[in-house]
Amino acid sequence: MLLAIDAGNTNIVFALVAIDGEMRTIRARWRIATDPRRTADEYAVWLSQLLALEGYERGDVEGVIIATVVPRALHNLEVLATKYFRTTPLIAGRAPVEWGMTLDIDEPGSLGADRAVNTIAAHALHPGDLIVIDFGTAATFDVSDYTGAYKGGIIAPGINLSLDALVTAAAKLPRIAIEAPATTSVVGRNTVDQMHIGIYWGYVAMIEGLVARLKAQVGRPVKVIATGGLATMFETHTAVFDHIEPDLTIQGLAMLWQRAHID
Numbered sequence: 001m002l003l004a005i006d007a008g009n010t011n012i013v014f015a016l017v018a019i020d021g022e023m024r025t026i027r028a029r030w031r032i033a034t035d036p037r038r039t040a041d042e043y044a045v046w047l048s049q050l051l052a053l054e055g056y057e058r059g060d061v062e063g064v065i066i067a068t069v070v071p072r073a074l075h076n077l078e079v080l081a082t083k084y085f086r087t088t089p090l091i092a093g094r095a096p097v098e099w100g101m102t103l104d105i106d107e108p109g110s111l112g113a114d115r116a117v118n119t120i121a122a123h124a125l126h127p128g129d130l131i132v133i134d135f136g137t138a139a140t141f142d143v144s145d146y147t148g149a150y151k152g153g154i155i156a157p158g159i160n161l162s163l164d165a166l167v168t169a170a171a172k173l174p175r176i177a178i179e180a181p182a183t184t185s186v187v188g189r190n191t192v193d194q195m196h197i198g199i200y201w202g203y204v205a206m207i208e209g210l211v212a213r214l215k216a217q218v219g220r221p222v223k224v225i226a227t228g229g230l231a232t233m234f235e236t237h238t239a240v241f242d243h244i245e246p247d248l249t250i251q252g253l254a255m256l257w258q259r260a261h262i263d
Contacts, residue, residue, distance in 0.1 A: 001027070003061045003085065004253040005077055007068035008114060009137040010034055012077075014047060015250040016056065024254040026247055028054040036072035040079035047080075061085045065257045067092035067113040067249065090260055092117055097256045102149035114249055115142050116150065121252030122225045123148040126243060129220050131211060133241075134248075135228030137161065141210055143218065154210055159203050159230060166195070178230070180237060204238050211240050 002017040015029040030050050032038075044058075051057055064081035066089050068074050074091070081089035090097045092113045099116050101123075114134065119142055122132045132142045138161070141154040157165070159178055167175050173195060181196040188194030215222050226234075226241045227248035235244060245251070 001056070001060045001062055002254060002257055003064045003081075004250045004257070005064065005066045005068075005089075006114060006117075006249045006253065007066065007070050007073045007077065008034060009069060012073070013250065015247070016051070016054070016061070017250065017254045019254060019258060024251060024258075026250060028056070029247075029250070034070055034073060036070060036076075038073075038076060040076045040083055043076065043080045044084040047084075058085060061087070063087055063257060063261075064089040065092060065097070065253045066090070067117050067253055069112045069114055090257060092253060092256055096260045099150075100259065101144075102147070104149050105152050111150070112140075115140055115153070117252035117256065118142060118227060118248050119144045119148075119150050119252075121248050121255060122245070124255055125245065125248075125251070126223050126225060129218055129222045130225055131214050131222055132225045132227065132248070133207065133211075133231070135159070135226070135230040135234075139207075141214060143214060145218075146220075154214070156206065156210070159199065162203070163199055166199070178233070180233065184237075200237075204234060207234065208238055208240050 002019055004015045004017050006013045011031045012034050013029060013031050016027045018025045018027050048058060064085055064087055066077050078089055081087055093099060101120060103111060118132050118134055122130050123144055128146050130144050134140045137158050139156045139158050143151045143153050145151055167173050176192055176195050180200055186197050186201055188197045211224055223242040224240055226244045227246060231244050235241060
């Protein structure tokens with residue numbers, strides 16, 4: 001069993017993945033708030049309890065792979081793997097699990113690990129020209145061509161960041177839940193409704209507008225793949241997504257781990 005770890009700016013996702021040939025099955029997944037100060041011992045206590053609840057134990061984990069965009073969190077995750085799972089973890093983007101794709105951008109070293117992993121997984125699952133949208137702390141739009149080469153993309157504020165900025169800067173505005181408005185009307189009759197409309201439909205308009213511009217620039221048929229926890233919330237109110245892959249990053253990490261062991 002593989003323990004795949006995706007350390008993002010807001011949360012760290014741990015996923016237990018069973019691999020059988022080309023089949024990658026996620027047996028369990030857990031999420032914890034990202035805190036670089038959290039020690040390997042703390043992770044181990046938490047994970048051991050969750051593994052037991054799912055009927056597993058630490059000995060069932062045969063390998064660990066980590067992708068992180070939070071460098072300060074990496075050391076304790078590596079210690080977790082070596083001390084408690086008795087294995088040397090693979091770090092996505094480092095030998096022997098380099099990306100294995102062309103990075104056709106000005107600063108290849110600045111590409112976030114999650115974005116690279118998403119591109120690898122998306123291309124394996126959906127060949128062709130792609131736009132991969134990941135709804136995380138930031139909303140990222142990543143473009144790859146039919147050869148799998150990474151061509152660049154867009155970074156925009158995540159919807160929660162947008163709401164936080166709005167509420168923080170405007171003293172009289174209340175904090176609201178991130179959800180679709182009750183109707184499709186874009187004329188709000190009260191403050192809360194107007195905020196829901198501005199946040200939700202404004203975000204949908206941003207997604208559709210940026211995708212339209214990206215497609216026009218690519219100039220060929222493009223499939224749009226969405227991932228991240230909020231992807232399904234937008235799915236029913238826009239036709240811009242061709243596929244939703246909620247576990248794209250974890251799938252990509254499992255693919256990288258397989259590649260390292262096959263090679």
